[in-house]
Amino acid sequence: xxxxxxxxxxxxxxxxxxxxxxxxxxxxxxxxxxxxxxxxxxxxxxxxxxxxxxxxxxxxxxxxxxxxxxxxxxxxxxxxxxxxxxxxxxxxxxxxxxxxxxxxxxxxxxxxxxxxxxxxxxxxxxxxxxxxxxxxxxxxxxxxxxxxxxxxxxxxxxxxxxxxxxxxxxxxxxxxxxxxxxxxxxxxxxxxxxxxxxxxxxxxxxxxxxxxxxxxxxxxxxxxxxxxxxxxxxxxxxxxxxxxxxxxxxxxxxxxxxxxxxxxxxxxxxxxxxxxxxxxxxxxxxxxxxxxxxxxxxxxxxxxxxxxxxxxxxxxxxxxxxxxxxxxxxxxxxxxxxxxxxxxxxxxxxxxxxxxxxxxxxxxxxxxxxxxxxxxxxxxxxxxxxxxxxxxxxxxxxxxxxxxxxxxxxxxxxxxxxxxxxxxxxxxxxxxxxxxxxxxxxxxxxxxxxxxxxxxxxxxxxxxxxxxxxxxxxxxxxxxxxxxxxxxxxxxxxxxxxxxxxxxxxxxxxxxxxxxxxxxxxxxxxxxxxxxxxxxxxxxxxxxxxxxxxxxxxxxxxxxxxxxxxxxxxxxxxxxxxxxxxxxxxxxxxxxxxxxxxxxxxxxxxxxx
Amino acid sequence: xxxxxxxxxxxxxxxxxxxxxxxxxxxxxxxxxxxxxxxxxxxxxxxxxxxxxxxxxxxxxxxxxxxxxxxxxxxxxxxxxxxxxxxxxxxxxxxxxxxxxxxxxxxxxxxxxxxxxxxxxxxxxxxxxxxxxxxxxxxxxxxxxxxxxxxxxxxxxxxxxxxxxxxxxxx
Ligand code: HEM
Ligand SMILES: [Cu+2]
Ligand SMILES: [Cu+2]
Numbered sequence: 001x002x003x004x005x006x007x008x009x010x011x012x013x014x015x016x017x018x019x020x021x022x023x024x025x026x027x028x029x030x031x032x033x034x035x036x037x038x039x040x041x042x043x044x045x046x047x048x049x050x051x052x053x054x055x056x057x058x059x060x061x062x063x064x065x066x067x068x069x070x071x072x073x074x075x076x077x078x079x080x081x082x083x084x085x086x087x088x089x090x091x092x093x094x095x096x097x098x099x100x101x102x103x104x105x106x107x108x109x110x111x112x113x114x115x116x117x118x119x120x121x122x123x124x125x126x127x128x129x130x131x132x133x134x135x136x137x138x139x140x141x142x143x144x145x146x147x148x149x150x151x152x153x154x155x156x157x158x159x160x161x162x163x164x165x166x167x168x169x170x171x172x173x174x175x176x177x178x179x180x181x182x183x184x185x186x187x188x189x190x191x192x193x194x195x196x197x198x199x200x201x202x203x204x205x206x207x208x209x210x211x212x213x214x215x216x217x218x219x220x221x222x223x224x225x226x227x228x229x230x231x232x233x234x235x236x237x238x239x240x241x242x243x244x245x246x247x248x249x250x251x252x253x254x255x256x257x258x259x260x261x262x263x264x265x266x267x268x269x270x271x272x273x274x275x276x277x278x279x280x281x282x283x284x285x286x287x288x289x290x291x292x293x294x295x296x297x298x299x300x301x302x303x304x305x306x307x308x309x310x311x312x313x314x315x316x317x318x319x320x321x322x323x324x325x326x327x328x329x330x331x332x333x334x335x336x337x338x339x340x341x342x343x344x345x346x347x348x349x350x351x352x353x354x355x356x357x358x359x360x361x362x363x364x365x366x367x368x369x370x371x372x373x374x375x376x377x378x379x380x381x382x383x384x385x386x387x388x389x390x391x392x393x394x395x396x397x398x399x400x401x402x403x404x405x406x407x408x409x410x411x412x413x414x415x416x417x418x419x420x421x422x423x424x425x426x427x428x429x430x431x432x433x434x435x436x437x438x439x440x441x442x443x444x445x446x447x448x449x450x451x452x453x454x455x456x457x458x459x460x461x462x463x464x465x466x467x468x469x470x471x472x473x474x475x476x477x478x479x480x481x482x483x484x485x486x487x488x489x490x491x492x493x494x495x496x497x498x499x500x501x502x503x504x505x506x507x508x509x510x511x512x513x514x515x516x517x518x519x520x521x522x523x524x525x526x527x528x529x530x531x532x533x534x535x536x537x538x539x540x541x542x543x544x545x546x547x548x549x550x551x552x553x554x555x556x557x558x559x560x561x562x563x564x565x566x567x568x569x570x571x572x573x574x575x576x577x578x579x580x581x582x583x584x585x586x587x588x589x590x591x592x593x594x595x596x597x598x599x600x601x602x603x604x605x606x607x608x609x
Numbered sequence: 610x611x612x613x614x615x616x617x618x619x620x621x622x623x624x625x626x627x628x629x630x631x632x633x634x635x636x637x638x639x640x641x642x643x644x645x646x647x648x649x650x651x652x653x654x655x656x657x658x659x660x661x662x663x664x665x666x667x668x669x670x671x672x673x674x675x676x677x678x679x680x681x682x683x684x685x686x687x688x689x690x691x692x693x694x695x696x697x698x699x700x701x702x703x704x705x706x707x708x709x710x711x712x713x714x715x716x717x718x719x720x721x722x723x724x725x726x727x728x729x730x731x732x733x734x735x736x737x738x739x740x741x742x743x744x745x746x747x748x749x750x751x752x753x754x755x756x757x758x759x760x761x762x763x764x765x766x767x768x769x770x771x772x773x774x775x776x777x778x779x780x
Contacts, residue, residue: 058753135750139711141727142752224711224726267616288646289722291729295647302634306627313623317616371634376720380713380748447717449748454756460744463718515613548648558652558728563685563710563752 010507011090011410017099018089019411021106025082026404026411028110030494032074033397037487039067044436044480047455048473060453061133062123068136069120072242072392073155074113079400080245081109081162084189086407087248088166091183092173096165105161112155119147123565131566135451137231138211140222145566146215149207156200156207163193181517182525184265185252191272192244194531198538199237199280206230214562223557225292226549232283233542240279242392244272246399250319250352253406256510257349258342260326263318265513266520271318274311276530278304281541288375292552297545304541305370312363319356325514347422351402354430355395358437362390365441382455383444386437394433401490402426408497409506417496425489428482436479442466443476646723650704650730658682658708669695672702681705683712683725685752688745688760695737695762696770702734713748716762724749737764 012019043063045051055063089096096102116132122145123131132144166189170182182190210222251268255261262268284301287293324338332338343349365387368374378384405422409415416422446462446469448455462469523529612620658664663680667689672678677699682689684707695701705714705725712725716735723731745760765773 057756061750061753061755064750133753139749142710142750223728225729228711228726264613264616267612287724289724291646291650291724291726291731292648292652298647303631306630309627309630310623313626314616314620317619321615367630371630376722379722380715380724447715447719447744447746449713449715449746451750452748452756457717457744457746457759459759459761460717460742552648553652553728559654559656560727561656561709565752 008507010413010504011086012413013504013507015089015095018085018096018102021099021102022082022086022411024106025078025085026408028113029075029078029082029400030491032070032078032113033487034491036067036071036075037484039063039070041480041484043067044477047453048477048480049454049456050473050477057453059124061135061451062120062131064451065123065133065135066117066120069116071397072136072238073116073152076242076392076396076400077155077159078109080242081106081159083245083248083400083403083407084162084166084192086411087185087252088169088189091185092169094169094173097168097172098165101161101165105158105165108158108161109155110158112151112153112158115147115151115154117151119145119151119566129566133565137235139231140211140214140224140227141560141563143211143215143562143564143566145564146212149212149215153204153207153212156204159196159200163197166190166193181520181522184262184268184513184517185248187269187525188244188248188251188272190527191276191530192241192248194527194534195237195244195276195279196241198534199234199241202230203234206234210556215564219556221556221560221562223549223553223555224560225290225553226546226555226557228290229284229287229293229546229549232286233280234283235286236283237279239388239392240275242396244275246355246396247271247315249399249403250315250356251322252510253403254319254349254352255322255326256508257346257352257406258323258326259330260322260324260328261511262513263321263325264515264519265517266515266524267314267318268513269517269520269524271311271314273524273530274308276534277537278308278311280534281537282308284541284545285370289379292549293545294548297541297548300541302370309363309367312359316356316360323353345419345423346405347419347426348402348406350423351405351426351429352399354426355398355402358390358398358430358433359395361437362387362395365390378444380450381444382440382448382450385450386440386444389433389437389440394429394437398426398429398433401429404490404494406508408494410508412498413502413504413506414497414500415503415506417493417500421489421493425486425493428486428489432479432482432486434479435475436483439472439475439479443469443472446472646731646733648729649732652728653706653730655706655708655727658706663704664706669693669701675699677701679703681714682708683714683747683758684708685710686747686754686758688714688747688758691745691760692742692763693745693760694770694773695764696767697740697764698738700734700736702732705731705733710751711749712751712758713746715746715748717744717746719743722748740764740766740769 042054043060046055046060119130119132122128123133130145130147132148134142134144134148138144170186170190206227210227213219214222251262282301282305284293284297285305288298323342327338327341330341332341368378369384369387405416405419446465448462448469456469466472653661664682667680667682669677669679677695679693679695679701681693681703683705705723706729707725707727709727711727714725714731715722721733721735723733725731741764743762745762747755747758751758
């Protein structure tokens with residue numbers, strides 16, 4: 001890597017055009033984060049019954065759709081396209097081939113998400129007959145307004161063009177540097193995009209072949225199991241699409257902030273290759289409880305999922321080792337004493353370290369999710385949001401915020417307004433998430449469902465383990481509030497930073513790895529090999545299940561109806577709720593406090609397939 | 610490629626951990642018989658459930674020695690029948706399908722949990738113990754009234770169950 005030379009000019013000085021695109025991508029991302037956080041706090045206070053005055057319970061699902069889509073589609077993906085542009089241009093040390101193409105994909109992504117966002121937010125008003133209260137998973141046969149699906153398609157095409165832009169720039173570099181190894185950051189960008197092309201092809205197919213034509217009335221019905229399976233074909237690897245940019249930062253930026261350098265470049269490459277290979281043939285682990293998918297397929301997916309732990313475990317090792325190396329270079333000693341010499345006052349460092357710590361916790365709860373049998377206890381309970389607020393909601397989101405403190409000055413030449421506020425903000429996020437996520441996990445064990453406006457029921461009460469339902473609600477609400485405040489501080493800090501004057505001398509460098517790329521076997525850089533193997537694995541994991549689903553239910557399903565949420569949805573729903581709502585009766589006899597254990601033991605599920 | 614000694618140790622640890630996890634799930638599947646919802650049942654026309662022999666009349670019936678079958682329909686926004694009444698200390702096979710959209714079927718606080726997909730029939734078998742009332746809830750978003758979708762599972766004593774079915778249809 002050509003990194004050592006970079007001490008003088010910043011990225012902004014060297015690549016001003018690219019810096020503009022990156023800044024635009026980050027601002028799009030932060031805008032979505034702000035919206036997502038507003039919806040996040042509304043739904044937190046609503047479902048915990050702290051404050052239900054702002055929205056009707058029937059509008060809860062509009063809020064939840066908005067929170068999910070703005071957080072995991074716009075916030076994460078806009079940030080990562082900015083980050084990837086930075087990483088690729090920086091590590092290749094050359095501008096993108098054609099900046100007009102770059103602005104084109106940025107424009108497509110903005111247009112797409114605006115279409116989708118409008119269709120969701122229209123759900124709040126009866127003035128327009130438009131709504132997309134289908135949550136970010138959009139399971140058919142619930143049907144959103146066509147604009148929702150069309151926007152998603154445009155957005156995805158935008159990301160495809162972004163990938164093409166990066167691949168072209170790399171190819172141009174390769175022509176000039178035929179014998180050099182792919183720089184590590186570029187390698188990470190390209191492998192992640194390979195995974196993204198494979199993964200997103202399925203959801204694009206689902207949207208373009210089935211959901212969009214169906215919402216336009218061109219086809220009568222869809223096969224819900226098929227569209228659901230295509231969604232999860234994409235839905236697991238998308239998790240790694242969010243996570244890989246965080247890994248890129250942990251591998252390349254974090255060690256240098258710690259004053260050290262990456263331990264092993266070859267191992268980092270191996271990890272990214274493993275993600276290309278393993279992250280797609282596992283999606284069925286989201287469908288352990290689906291009828292219509294044979295047990296054997298679920299088992300294969302489970303096994304692959306467990307192996308997918310490997311690259312993450314390797315990452316944990318490398319990151320800790322690289323940071324320790326930095327600490328020892330700063331004079332740290334002892335078994336744990338070196339921890340003290342690390343730059344804990346730097347929000348970029350502390351934020352990423354805390355994010356990594358939460359990711360480890362998320363890994364543990366993930367292992368529970370992945371176990372097919374234990375999954376019965378927690379499937380679709382609030383345990384699951386508890387889990388992914390640790391992974392995408394912290395490992396990714398907090399890393400992105402922390403990285404902003406480091407990267408923003410280099411793409412704008414403006415110093416951060418306040419690093420103290422930054423430090424406060426990342427620690428606050430950690431505390432808030434620890435509270436919220438922990439209580440969500442505990443409620444999940446009590447059977448409290450996710451995606452529910454009023455998770456208290458008239459006919460029964462939850463068992464009172466772990467402090468009980470109400471007490472856990474309070475913890476969730478406090479945690480969610482701290483998270484919201486943390487987000488406000490982050491966004492405020494960014495806005496105030498934008499008001500700072502430009503200065504010079506903000507450049508940061510990334511030293512090369514201790515064990516450099518020449519130690520890595522050349523085949524690692526032969527991307528065609530990995531594309532080939534990844535495709536074979538995907539075919540092995542998915543050809544038979546998809547064939548079986550289509551064979552059983554047909555391409556368009558066994559006569560399943562259409563349930564548009566956008567045609568007079570409010571009126572229809574209100575009528576039905578009134579009919580089924582039962583006045584809350586407190587039934588204290590039914591649930592004794594010791595029931596969790598008993599129930600699990602007494603009701604053991606088994607299936608005779 | 611150079612791999613540090615500590616890296617090798619960690620790698621070995623990681624692989625062992627993964628194999629243990631796979632092993633424990635495999636053991637869970639073949640040992641105590643915790644298995645999966647699978648595609649054991651044929652597809653069904655969700656628009657014609659009232660012509661289906663099992664679902665035209667959602668109910669519980671005896672199908673064997675101490676073995677009962679419950680045919681349950683989920684729809685926006687309720688379960689039928691509700692309550693689902695079964696006798697104590699018996700084995701119950703639940704067949705659950707949906708008349709409209711995707712729902713969830715969760716007996717709160719237990720591991721009796723399955724997705725309910727229109728066009729498919731979910732089959733799970735549970736062993737029930739002493740008489741008790743359980744809450745039943747939908748744990749997959751199914752429309753604006755989703756939070757009101759609940760039901761009950763009553764495990765009753767054998768006498769009570771016999772009394773309830775005096776009217777006739779018990780096998
Ligand atoms: C301001 C901080 C946040 C708060 C207060 C918050 C709160 C919540 C709550 C309470 C739920 C559960 C709602 C339910 O199932 O009924 C939820 C769901 C969710 N959150 Fe967050 N969250 C925050 C930040 C984030 C971030 C940073 C991400 C991802 C980058 C995220 C992604 C999601 C997703 C994907 C869901 C699931 C939506 C669904 O079930 O369709 N959240 N959030
Ligand atoms: Cu997954
Ligand atoms: Cu529901």
